[in-house]
Amino acid sequence: MHRFLLLPLLALVACTPANPPAEPPAARDTAAAAADADWRHGGMVTAANPHAVRAAAEMLRRGGHAVDAAIAAHAVLGLVEPESSGLGGSAFMLVFQRGNGDIVLYDGRETAPAGATPDMFIVDGQPLGFREAWQTGLSVGVPGTVALYRAAHEAHGRLPWADLFQPAIELARDGFEVTPKLHNWLVRLASMISPEASPAAHAYLYPDGEPLPAGYVRDNPAYAETLARIAAEGSDAFYKGELAEAMAARAQQPPMPGTLTAADLAGYTVATRDPVCGAFRDGRLCSAPPPSSGIAQVMIADLYDRLLAGSNPDRDERIRAFVDAQRLAYADRDRYVADPAFVSVPVDALLDPDYLAARASQRAAPGESPEAGDVTMVEGAGSARHYGADGTAEAPGTSHLSIVDTDGNAVSMTASVGAPFGSLRWTAGFLLNNEMSDFSRAPTERGVEVANAVAPGKRPRSSMSPTMLFDSDGNLRMVTGSPGGNSIVAYIAKSVVAVEDWGLSAQEAADYPNIIARGDTVRVENTEPPGQAIADALAAAGYDVQESEGENSGLHLIVVRDDGLDGAADKRREGEVARVQ
DSSP, rough: OOOSSSSOOOOOOOOOOOOOOOOOOSOOHHHHHHHHHOOOOEEEESSSSSSHHHHHHHHHHOOOOOOHHHHHHHHHHHHOOTTEEEEEEEEEEEEETTTTTTEEEEOOOBBTTTTOOTTTETTEEEEHHHHHHHHHHGGOOOOOHHHHHOOOOHHOOSSSSGGGGHHHHHHHHHHHOOHHHHHHHHHHTTSSSOOTHHHHHHHHHSSSSSSOOTOOOEEEEHHHHHHHHHHHHOOOHHSSSSSHHHHHHTTTTTSSSOOOOOHHTOOOOOOEOOOEEEEEEEEEEEEETTTTSSSOOOOOHHHHHHHEEEEEEEEHHHHHHHHHHHHHHHHHHHHHHOOOSSSSSHHHHHHHHHHHHHHHOOOOOTTSSOOOOOGGSSTTTTTTGGGGGOOOOOOEEEEEEEEEEETSOOOEEEEESSSTTTOOOEETTTEOGGGGGGSSSSSSSEEEEEETTTOOTTTOOOOOOOOEETTTSSOOEEEEEEGGGGGGHHHHHHHHHHHHTOOOHHHHHHOOOEOOOOEEEEEEOSSSTHHHHHHHHHHHTTTTEEEEEEOOOOOEEEEETTEEEEEOTTTTTTTEEEEOO
16 A cells, blocks of 8 residues: 555435335345355445435444435435435446345436437537536436336335335425535526526525525425325336326426427336446456446556556656546547447447557657547457547536445445536426436537437436445455546546555545546646645646646545445535444
């Protein structure tokens, strides 16, 4: 381990429905239960809001699986930080089952409505900018979060489905204190959120025309009612019937009406995927596969080591290797990653050792813009070389939580509504997403099709990358993830490298200045030491450095150490860490 931190951084009672949702299996597999018996670390929850952490911890104390706790936590997050995620958005959930070593990714990413077209964001021959597309009906995709809840619970849940929603229901009915984060977002966006375009959302968020003040007790009876229906009737209450019709009608309203229909909602399915994994030192790093960007996590870790090979580097050399590994991986991600049901994503080629060795030799000079690599050097790479680069900038309306339960099972879950407050289209106590703007709004680049172009039923590329690290025996070593739009890739990679190579604790890794290197510029957070020193050293080395006085990371990570669990909640947000024995 190399330590080079300059300064330490610091209940609903529902009527029984005619067709109640299926309950989870009554008992765990005998072999899995026996394997869990030697877990001595207890459980841990870290998420972006104390109410969510308490809800998850309650589920763990009741014997719930990490998945049960994650659903309970996220249902609360959708209430207390609507700027970040919610029922009307999407999520990726990475689940580790300690008893048998299985790792699975539940993809609850939005899908494009059947009426979507590749040129839907082209107006007068030009693609809409993000601001122009943000609060439109065109920006609303089919939400996947509730379906993800259901799929993960059916596979892993131990507690009754309805129980998972009780903390959020009670909080929505009784009210929660508005946090400074929510208040600050409302102040920042006040001039952009129109009461004419979003009357219901505006009335909820700006009572009497003013932003909700910090400390204000805000109830949401409509959200409580929606969760009560989901708790009693299962996910069909969300995707079929009255609620589905209401969501479709809201998306079809001006400005720029979308094409979302009740049929789109009824047809939504979660994709269950194998994670994308690669060797990292003596272990294995696993993250979310396409259409998410976890492949970049594996690439950055590998390239970082290759760029340092054969040297005894100091801090500045390590930072430069971290920067250049990002630049190479981002360039490849921007060109090749999209929904694998629609394009050929060359995952195996991008992670091929020969390809990574070649990429490490293509380190761009400081200040130059790195190019994507040529995957055709690897046999079987297919037609990926025909796609144009996509520089779409994802907005930072996202949240992350990490959980290890008392049997050592784990969840890394990242969820989003797109931009802050999604599309601002309010339905039944929650906001609909604007994730369609995560597609490339220009379907071609220099006349070449972009992999991440819009198509009916397609999932937009995402930077959300819930990640886990395992040792050589397959034992869990880290659970990590972050919000932050395009910067998610850099934030998470920092947490992995900081713990594994820089010798930092989980909290020190989260606190450490963020360094984001996509394209020909490097953004460095300078508000905490050694941020300014890093920025100065990179600038002296010739990099185009943009200094940042704050970043939108929300790193929530758990590191498994010999003496127990080491957790962190990003101080840039409002979360906390809870231990459960």
